[in-house]
Amino acid sequence: GENVEQHPSTLSVQEGDSAVIKCTYSDSASNYFPWYKQELGKRPQLIIDIRSNVGEKKDQRIAVTLNKTAKHFSLHITETQPEDSAVYFCAALQGDNFNKFYFGSGTKLNVKP
């Protein structure tokens, strides 16, 4: 199956700084890469996603980049705010019919005011 690795496991930044979280995947057939934000005690919520035919996608302060050759993708958050503090998960969609999502181990982001 697919193997998704995520780094770093924890990240602490000052409010207003940028944060970058990186993920690698093992199966070159994986073709869809979402990012989820999970606040304490809550369910994961999709914040941004990217398909394999696109190299970069941006939505206000968040962006995702994908390098298919190197099999890695990254989440970029600019002008971080305290409400960005949460655990972020990357995922890859894989399977014979692209029916299985595999998740990274998560990054706990702490934005200090």
Place this chain on the structure above:
Amino acid sequence: NAGVTQTPKFRILKIGQSMTLQCTQDMNHNYMYWYRQDPGMGLKLIYYSVGAGITDKGEVPNGYNVSRSTTEDFPLRLELAAPSQTSVYFCASRTGGWGEKLFFGSGTQLSVL
């Protein structure tokens, strides 16, 4: 539109007991999933289903069973509960196809003592 509904929200089991975690969705999604999330860890796929009557194993299926008799319902059965099954369980669904996002339920926190 309630989305994905999971019951119960919390449960404590004794070793060797059995229980069923309920999951239902009202979005007419074909694909449904069960994930477990251990403390400080990512989401691991237990079982998934691509439609009524079709189920398949994920990364960590041992100790669990599922059924999918209707499009709406995807219960997860734990037989002979063990402490290693202490976790938060999330059910999720999506329409299927390329890039369709996962909708998560609110989770079930299970402790096996």
